[in-house]
Amino acid sequence: MLTGAPRGTKDILPAQSRHWQTLEDTIRRLCREYGYEEIRTPVFEHSEVFHRGVGETTDIVQKETYDFQDRGGRDLTLRPEGTAPTVRALLEHKLYAGPLPVKVYYTGPMFRFGRPQAGRLRQFHQFGIEVFGAAGPRVDAEVIAMAMDFYHRLGLKNLELLLNSIxxxxxxxxxxEALHQFLQPKADELCEDCKKRLDRNPLRVLDCKNERCQELSQGAPTTVGHLCDDCANHFADVKELLDAAGVAYTLDDRLVRGLDYYTKTAFEIVSTDIGAQSSIGGGGRYDHLVEALGGPAVPGIGFGLGLERVLLTMENQGLLAADGGEQRDLFIALAGEGTAPIAFGLAQTLRQRGLAVELDYLERSLKAQMKTADRFHAPYVAIIGEGELREGMITLRTMATGEQQQIPLDGATEFLYNLMAKREN
Incomplete structure (x- = not known):
């Protein structure tokens, strides 16, 4: 007996895959309407992409990355987030030299070592977007509004958008400097991680989940209280645009996000329906990340939304339809010798024309096959028996009424295809 899946990973079985497909279809429609094109990057990168991009002082780099060496001795890391790899691709392929802004999206697995819990796995999936080459507040507002639009299309309720400028x-x-002076007298009471952060990046202390550190940092100097004129004006314009679009938000002057690369606008979307891990997505502006990774001065902004947390929230809000299985357009029932070649040929022809067709593989009784057709929610069953073959006919049963009719075997493909097309219309 094999052992189970590695801790912090999860099989996505067919019944759950249908919910994932709904999410992915929504993502593709959303991105097409907002003008974003898909980018796909490798699931592992050279480690420096994340150490230089995400930041050495973040919990992700210090505690959560899956780092390894390949057989050539190269330091590699399974991607813990999608922004830094996208920037690497932007630089490698000089996408910034083409028309701006560059607007891309991605979906796929990310990897972080942590304590697994509801909505937080070691292999998880993100939907993210990135915009490069636009420094103005309009793109900030679009990115934020797009994230909220995604949730609204899924029917999610009880969401709160938190907004800040850092x-x-x-x-x-x-x-x-002001934050360091505020925290220095309390340094001995901070957790071990925050003691290290205090000198390297005291802003990280505000993001600490330790309750005592949260208490000690209450009343700390805020980023919005120290904004320069450019940042203050930018933030005011973002809020004005969100107000104009009817996107509700809550100002949170403690919101700093967990990654070092953010500048100016930062936001997070939280739900009260997934327990302690209340964040279901967030993002912000990172105007200097491209430079940090060796590129030109290209501003950027984006978000990353955790899809497991989205599905968990949907489940808790009763938004996931009860699984009824995939519906088939037609079930072909076989009864007797010599029927299999005819049934198989008919099934293949109809499948090639775009119909979902199922047939019996287990040589069950006709009664059992009807039960199988009902399980597949097939509206019609084509019965091919020895008697039908002798007469050159097929018996077609309408499952909703039980009515049956005879149709000629010669021309059955066209008849059945037209019947399904008419039903679809």
């Missing part, structure tokens, strides 16, 4: 290199130093 400044830029011009105004960050003053806030950093």
């Amino acid at each position: 400044g830029c290199p011009a105004c960050r130093p003053a806030h950093r």
